[in-house]
Amino acid sequence: MDRKLKVAQYGCGKMSVFLMRYLLEKGADIVAAFDVNPAVIGKDIGEIMGGAHTGVIISDVKDAGDIMAELKPDVCIVATLSTMADIEQAFATCAKNGVNAISTCEEALYPWNSSPAITQKLDQLAKENGVTLAGSGYPDMYWGVLIDTLAGSMHKITKIKGSSSYNVEDYGIALAKGHGAGLSKEEFAQEIGNYNDLSSEEQKRLVESGEYVPSYMWNQNGWLCSKMGLTPISQTQKCVPTTHHSDLRSDTLGMTIKAGEPTGMSAIVTTETAEGITIETECIGKVYGPDDFDKNDWTFYGEPETTINVNRPATVELTCANVVNRIPALVNAQPGYISTDKLPNNVYLVRPINEYIK
Amino acid sequence: MDRKLKVAQYGCGKMSVFLMRYLLEKGADIVAAFDVNPAVIGKDIGEIMGGAHTGVIISDVKDAGDIMAELKPDVCIVATLSTMADIEQAFATCAKNGVNAISTCEEALYPWNSSPAITQKLDQLAKENGVTLAGSGYPDMYWGVLIDTLAGSMHKITKIKGSSSYNVEDYGIALAKGHGAGLSKEEFAQEIGNYNDLSSEEQKRLVESGEYVPSYMWNQNGWLCSKMGLTPISQTQKCVPTTHHSDLRSDTLGMTIKAGEPTGMSAIVTTETAEGITIETECIGKVYGPDDFDKNDWTFYGEPETTINVNRPATVELTCANVVNRIPALVNAQPGYISTDKLPNNVYLVRPINEYIK
Numbered sequence: 001m002d003r004k005l006k007v008a009q010y011g012c013g014k015m016s017v018f019l020m021r022y023l024l025e026k027g028a029d030i031v032a033a034f035d036v037n038p039a040v041i042g043k044d045i046g047e048i049m050g051g052a053h054t055g056v057i058i059s060d061v062k063d064a065g066d067i068m069a070e071l072k073p074d075v076c077i078v079a080t081l082s083t084m085a086d087i088e089q090a091f092a093t094c095a096k097n098g099v100n101a102i103s104t105c106e107e108a109l110y111p112w113n114s115s116p117a118i119t120q121k122l123d124q125l126a127k128e129n130g131v132t133l134a135g136s137g138y139p140d141m142y143w144g145v146l147i148d149t150l151a152g153s154m155h156k157i158t159k160i161k162g163s164s165s166y167n168v169e170d171y172g173i174a175l176a177k178g179h180g181a182g183l184s185k186e187e188f189a190q191e192i193g194n195y196n197d198l199s200s201e202e203q204k205r206l207v208e209s210g211e212y213v214p215s216y217m218w219n220q221n222g223w224l225c226s227k228m229g230l231t232p233i234s235q236t237q238k239c240v241p242t243t244h245h246s247d248l249r250s251d252t253l254g255m256t257i258k259a260g261e262p263t264g265m266s267a268i269v270t271t272e273t274a275e276g277i278t279i280e281t282e283c284i285g286k287v288y289g290p291d292d293f294d295k296n297d298w299t300f301y302g303e304p305e306t307t308i309n310v311n312r313p314a315t316v317e318l319t320c321a322n323v324v325n326r327i328p329a330l331v332n333a334q335p336g337y338i339s340t341d342k343l344p345n346n347v348y349l350v351r352p353i354n355e356y357i358k
Numbered sequence: 359m360d361r362k363l364k365v366a367q368y369g370c371g372k373m374s375v376f377l378m379r380y381l382l383e384k385g386a387d388i389v390a391a392f393d394v395n396p397a398v399i400g401k402d403i404g405e406i407m408g409g410a411h412t413g414v415i416i417s418d419v420k421d422a423g424d425i426m427a428e429l430k431p432d433v434c435i436v437a438t439l440s441t442m443a444d445i446e447q448a449f450a451t452c453a454k455n456g457v458n459a460i461s462t463c464e465e466a467l468y469p470w471n472s473s474p475a476i477t478q479k480l481d482q483l484a485k486e487n488g489v490t491l492a493g494s495g496y497p498d499m500y501w502g503v504l505i506d507t508l509a510g511s512m513h514k515i516t517k518i519k520g521s522s523s524y525n526v527e528d529y530g531i532a533l534a535k536g537h538g539a540g541l542s543k544e545e546f547a548q549e550i551g552n553y554n555d556l557s558s559e560e561q562k563r564l565v566e567s568g569e570y571v572p573s574y575m576w577n578q579n580g581w582l583c584s585k586m587g588l589t590p591i592s593q594t595q596k597c598v599p600t601t602h603h604s605d606l607r608s609d610t611l612g613m614t615i616k617a618g619e620p621t622g623m624s625a626i627v628t629t630e631t632a633e634g635i636t637i638e639t640e641c642i643g644k645v646y647g648p649d650d651f652d653k654n655d656w657t658f659y660g661e662p663e664t665t666i667n668v669n670r671p672a673t674v675e676l677t678c679a680n681v682v683n684r685i686p687a688l689v690n691a692q693p694g695y696i697s698t699d700k701l702p703n704n705v706y707l708v709r710p711i712n713e714y715i716k
């Protein structure tokens with residue numbers, strides 16, 4: 001592509017601050033931006049980015065379809081909410097107006113095993129309109145491409161074990177409560193751990209019907225199996241409480257959690273495959289103690305046992321950089337919902353982003 | 359390829375023990391093996407691997423050409439020594455007899471910037487005979503593909519800093535001395551650090567003339583620039599002594615190194631590129647203290663700063679698995695000396711190795 005890439009930003013919250021700056025710094029043009037929040041609609045995107053005005057004003061999301069039909073951006077970045085049910089409408093609007101789209105929505109990375117109906121519908125719509133839809137973010141690399149790449153240095157893998165942690169204090173009271181922080185053990189078991197002992201088939205049914213929204217690792221295990229050519233034969237999630245050895249103050253919850261009481265949860269997703277490789281991944285969301293920090297640790301068991309650690313990853317920046325760096329592959333890809341396990345890996349954009357587009 | 363892959367093993371020392379077992383476990387056939395050592399020639403390769411006899415007897419290396427011409431293996435693994443000068447003859451023998459070859463020789467990973475004449479000659483020979491030659495090993499992934507892959511999650515890179523360490527006690531007295539362990543600071547400066555202050559052009563001339571054999575990171579920085587699309591404008595190596603805070607016993611050297619005296623060296627290779635990215639990589643070979651262990655740490659500076667650690671990597675097994683896993687790409691590749699920066703990344707071989715060959 002020998003002209004500037006034209007991008008639309010759908011959702012102008014925290015992520016968009018980085019997404020839009022990264023796009024501009026990689027030589028793209030932002031031609032439109034949309035949001036639902038009245039406090040944001042009408043603002044110049046420069047204001048959102050904390051810099052000079054650009055002349056691009058955030059429009060009301062209800063006009064997104066018409067605006068994109070008129071301006072024909074090459075790609076739209078959807079950074080609104082976290083589930084496919086939340087973003088289906090945004091993706092559909094892009095597809096119907098002939099615009100490729102990629103989202104920071106966590107489930108969108110590999111939605112086939114959690115929202116198959118929505119994903120197949122979007123896949124069909126995308127093919128009819130000749131556009132590509134996908135999801136990316138921090139997990140795309142740090143729970144996905146990184147792991148598949150390193151597997152290329154292993155002789156024999158019997159198990160892949162991943163563990164990633166974050167501090168619920170950073171994400172507000174709703175998320176903290178959603179992780180069971182501050183509940184008693186009994187409450188935790190009833191409210192959070194209630195699906196733990198169901199069979200793989202039962203959990204699959206509950207997840208795919210939308211009744212049980214699984215942790216992100218549920219989708220990640222699907223991504224890893226697809227990318228590595230593995231055949232899942234069972235997948236289960238267990239939510240277990242995390243605890244702290246001493247009383248722990250939570251400002252977000254406005255309370256002190258007693259030693260040994262739930263400070264949050266670890267969602268452990270275990271996938272068995274026909275090839276004999278077990279994938280056991282863990283997403284820990286808890287109130288951090290004084291010595292805790294964000295970790296991303298992965299171990300390959302087999303020959304040879306190999307462990308990598310990514311300490312204190314800058315999750316927000318890495319999420320946005322991964323999404324922006326995915327754009328060339330998205331635009332170059334065949335039409336449909338093409339999850340990133342089917343795309344070539346990201347490369348660092350040394351040159352302007354459009355030079356990576358056929 | 360719907361038949362078993364046919365492999366020849368050239369050099370039957372420590373690496374071959376893993377290389378041959380890995381080949382068999384991935385469903386390849388070992389059709390021939392060669393060595394120069396009389397104590398090894400005539401042995402069954404099963405003996406070398408510490409298992410049952412296979413019927414394949416190690417031949418004298420002088421017959422390697424004739425045997426390969428007759429048996430026509432699909433690939434030969436060369437695991438003998440560490441420089442291009444050492445393995446040029448082995449690679450030439452393979453090429454002349456129409457056999458692809460890949461080596462554990464460290465310099466072979468990216469020999470363009472240290473032995474250009476030998477490499478261009480082999481490239482020509484390989485093209486004339488329709489074969490592919492390359493080098494791989496632990497650095498191919500842990501100083502190369504891993505770094506290029508993670509760069510795909512970065513927005514902006516100003517510097518890539520890598521550091522890898524190994525214990526010279528594990529590699530015998532020759533290597534320990536070669537790293538300056540046990541020398542005085544003055545001796546170290548004269549014998550090891552003597553090239554430190556030369557310009558990039560002077561060091562380049564000394565390296566390419568074979569007068570100065572650089573550390574492996576000299577080749578690695580070239581690999582990284584090529585793979586990431588960066589243009590080197592200068593490259594220098596500095597060898598600085600490592601020291602320990604207290605007296606340190608070295609069994610290999612049969613002496614105690616005084617606190618503050620050289621226990622080995624760190625070879626730091628700094629490459630500046632036209633794109634403004636600095637690559638600074640460090641290979642530390644020293645006598646380990648009680649708390650030291652092998653590390654592989656890499657940090658991207660820029661946005662966002664990101665660090666990855668690989669503690670206690672099983673270097674020997676990872677070297678051999680990386681070489682074996684490279685074979686499909688080698689056999690599928692176009693003829694010539696095709697260093698792995700030009701090949702698709704390794705994948706984990708879930709299915710027999712021949713199924714990955716066109």
Ligand SMILES: NC(=O)c1ccc[n+]([C@@H]2O[C@H](COP(=O)([O-])OP(=O)(O)OC[C@H]3O[C@@H](n4cnc5c(N)ncnc54)[C@H](OP(=O)(O)O)[C@@H]3O)[C@@H](O)[C@H]2O)c1
Nearest residue numbers: 369371372373393394395419437438439440462495496677
């Ligand atoms: N790339 C990496 O990450 C990596 C990692 C580990 C090792 N390596 C390199 O791989 C090479 C092999 O390692 P190793 O531990 O297996 O060494 P090794 O135990 O010394 O084995 C080398 C074998 O090759 C034989 N040999 C030497 N020169 C030969 C020639 N011209 N023709 C035929 N055979 C010859 C040796 O015989 P003699 O014993 O009689 O000399 C020995 O049997 C070394 O250069 C090592 O530095 C690379």
